[in-house]
Amino acid sequence: MIDRFRSDLTWSDVTPRGMFLNRRQLIAGAAGLAFAGPAAAKIAARPSAYSTDATPNSLADITSYNNYYEFGTGKDDPAANAGGLTISPWSVEIGGMVDKPGSYGLEDILKHVTLEERIYRFRCVEAWSMVVPWIGFPLSDLLARAGVGAGAKYVAFQTLMRPEEMPGESYPILDWPYREGLRLDEAMHPLTILATGLYGEALPRQNGAPIRLVVPWKYGFKSIKAIVRITLTDKRPPTAWNTENPREYGFFSNVNPAVDHPRWSQATERPLGGGLFAGRVPTQLFNGYGDQVAALYAGQDLKADF
Numbered sequence: 001m002i003d004r005f006r007s008d009l010t011w012s013d014v015t016p017r018g019m020f021l022n023r024r025q026l027i028a029g030a031a032g033l034a035f036a037g038p039a040a041a042k043i044a045a046r047p048s049a050y051s052t053d054a055t056p057n058s059l060a061d062i063t064s065y066n067n068y069y070e071f072g073t074g075k076d077d078p079a080a081n082a083g084g085l086t087i088s089p090w091s092v093e094i095g096g097m098v099d100k101p102g103s104y105g106l107e108d109i110l111k112h113v114t115l116e117e118r119i120y121r122f123r124c125v126e127a128w129s130m131v132v133p134w135i136g137f138p139l140s141d142l143l144a145r146a147g148v149g150a151g152a153k154y155v156a157f158q159t160l161m162r163p164e165e166m167p168g169e170s171y172p173i174l175d176w177p178y179r180e181g182l183r184l185d186e187a188m189h190p191l192t193i194l195a196t197g198l199y200g201e202a203l204p205r206q207n208g209a210p211i212r213l214v215v216p217w218k219y220g221f222k223s224i225k226a227i228v229r230i231t232l233t234d235k236r237p238p239t240a241w242n243t244e245n246p247r248e249y250g251f252f253s254n255v256n257p258a259v260d261h262p263r264w265s266q267a268t269e270r271p272l273g274g275g276l277f278a279g280r281v282p283t284q285l286f287n288g289y290g291d292q293v294a295a296l297y298a299g300q301d302l303k304a305d306f
């Protein structure tokens, strides 16, 4: 493992707001123009023991190089086209095998959780990577509140379907709406978060506002954006990329340097923001989170269950 996990912080750490802002400013300084622009409301969030020590990419990098096909297939399309997405009011329909199905308003969701900063390594299936200081909370907190029903084995997620504001949905690029899925143990894992912020502020639209999934040991496409529906089920749910091309995109999609994409190697990656001549670095199994998640896949053949 290249990264160490921060061992100096615990779940009970509550950072006073002033200290939090100082830390943010430090990161902002390191990252360049993180807080440029009109004063946005800072979100208070405690640091997390699950954060990596790696230096975050700049806010500019994280918000200008995105995959979000609802807004176009180019990396700069989301930043250019997502500005008109209405993100308030917002609610998430939680259903299927849960004790308390229903429409959960975003404000209400946030009232029941404690936000944390989670600095995570991120690895796209296209072999670029970055480090992102998310603000979010464990998905398990929300699922526990909805009450996971006996017999539930998977969690399905669905993105907003609103072609008027998401122009890509009018084209047959994917089988819209974008869908993803996790096995229940993956969904309940403490590393799996729902993110609502980035760099101490509300999540930009191109990064999946107002609420998106982040699963740091899986390829980026598992981290579905603009979530409106979460369904607990006993059957493995269809997912957008697996439906599109099952040979290239498996259901599990764990970051794995030993399992190549059919069209390119996954052994190395290109860290974003390193400049034109920056070298590639080796990709780590489970994106470096193996100590935390390898046990989930004990006994599974990751070449077959890719």
Ligand SMILES: Nc1nc2c(c(=O)[nH]1)N[C@H]1C(S)=C(S)[C@@H](COP(=O)(O)O)O[C@H]1N2
Pocket: 062, 065, 066, 067, 068, 069, 070, 123, 124, 125, 159, 178, 206, 207, 208, 219, 220, 221, 222, 223, 224, 225, 226
């Ligand atoms: N709804 C939706 N979610 C999505 C995508 C998408 O096209 N639509 N792209 C995925 C892919 S391939 C990646 S790499 C990440 C990019 O997340 P970021 O823009 O926050 O870096 O979003 C994922 N989530």
Ligand SMILES: [Mo]
Pocket: 067, 124, 125, 126, 219, 220, 221
């Ligand atoms: Mo991706």
